[in-house]
Amino acid sequence: MTTYLYEKDLRQMKLLILESRRHDAVVQEIATTLGIKRQQLRKILIERCDMILLENLPARCDAARETDDLISQSLGIPLITQAAELLTREEGARIRKGVNVQIEHGVPRETAILEAKTEILELIRV
Amino acid sequence: MSLLQSLKNSIRSRSIHVAYVNVGSCNGCDIELLACLSPRYDIEQYGIYVHNNPREADVLLITGAFSPQWEDKLKPLWDKIPNPKVAVAIGNCPISGCVFNRPETLVDPPVSKHIPIAAEIPGCPPRPTEIISTILSLAPLIFKDYEETNR
């Protein structure tokens, strides 16, 4: 819990931004791919992003969505790395590669993806 | 009237320093305010200077309905302005909230709840000429003989 001496607590205002229709849609989308509740993702986003990035989230997601890699898509990696900047691109690429390696070693696809999701969650959780 | 007071009066009438603050407007009023600076209206020929620095301002022009971030910021800003000072509300927004004063809104008009307002210019937005004439007609009322009447 942060105490604010000079700066104002902006969480309420950041939440107002995320309540708009288009923002709500993308937050819901990322939350479903990661398998967490919308409220949890909102909390993460509010802690990690500044206000203008939150405002621009839908447009950035539109720009990031154009990938044809199915595994990245099912993990939501472009949205998390490129659009919301919760992870760096290198981390995203590393997780993506980890899934590939696991699948090559005979781990079922679903399990590999699930494990990768847990890893992402651990990394972005505040 | 003392000599000092008449000297102050004559100097003050030719140098009115203005600061403007936007507390949640739609920009319409702000650009009409900016238009006052243009050579066509030439606000400086009347001795009005726009500095946008509260520390040296005499007149504070307020545009916009009151948005939540300003709650703890407008009052200190008003206190920073040295006496004599006036605040002028420009446009319908600080007066009534204009179209934004509806259920579900975030703004909290009127601005006069938060700081004392001396004059109001209605209009959405008012014309630049109206803004200039208000400042010009208001300034002598407040600044003339200020020290003698407020002793």
Add this chain to the structure above:
Amino acid sequence: MKKTVDVSLPIGPMHPLFKEPCRIKCETRGEFVLSAEVELGYVKKGIERIMRGRPWQEVMFLAERVCGICSVVHNYVFIEAVENVSGIAPTERAAYLRVIVNELDRMQSHLLANYSYCYTIEHETLAMYLLNLRETVMDQLELITGARVTCAFIIPGGVRCDLSADGAASLRTALDHIDSELSRFVRIFETGPLIGLRSKGVGLLTKEAAIEAHAAGPTARASGIPDDLRNIHPTYRLLDFKPVIRYEGDNYARIMVRFEEVFQSTGLIRTALALMKEGPIRGGGTIKAGTVRYRGEAPRGELLYDLTTDEHGRILEIAIQTPSIMNIQVCAHAMLKNAQSAADITAIFISSDPCIACTER
């Protein structure tokens, strides 16, 4: 956001150079800017929340007041979105009149943006010239629509009032005046050594960063992205429209793109005046239920209205995505990063033509 150094330089919310309140917090090492973040909320009015559940007649005026600088285009795009839902088409003369008013609005917005930039880099003479030229445009806007700002000129199926022959003549004279004056000012801007020093190579925006943040309008076009939604607009197609593109991606390029677009706008208005025939200006129609996502080109870039109406003409759901959101974000996170001097922060910020009222709504 995570902090890398402990010194942050706050700029705003009240700053002599900002027309609107917003706060930029820059992390600096000496003069060098490491990163910047923007704090908003000073003009948050909750327009989208107010709009919900209201009839379109009311929402139309609210939409205009999202932004006072480019009020015509908000009016334009909202009405076209509603028309799109209900299958109304404007009459031919009205379509041209809309373009004329929209281009006048774009001209005054660009002139204002360039005024702010020149004022920021302390070239006050040029700034005042531009602001005065803007008054000429505002006069024409007032002559046609009856108001300087927030004129609510465009209505479903047409426009509110017609352009008389006298009006057209005075518009033509004004356009000639603007062309001749502005070419002089552009020459001053191009050749001024002070302007070159403070603008060329400052605030670089690469094409990749612009695409990633979905930058729009002159900011994107100055970085070599040829996006302009007027390309696909039916009326603009008749006017033979071609977007203005530059490739430098610095402050100078952004300002020059705006200057060139003003010239282009005068050309478009002239063509529209020549093509326009006499005819009715109002078509009429009823608003029907439906959902649409409609985009239009505002002076600052792509403007998106995402709305749902019901059969009584009420707006059930609405989301507005204004171009300033993208442009300010890319400015704060890509242009300001690695700025060489703290003195450039305001110049870079203003060069992206930020409009905080749009950004927060």
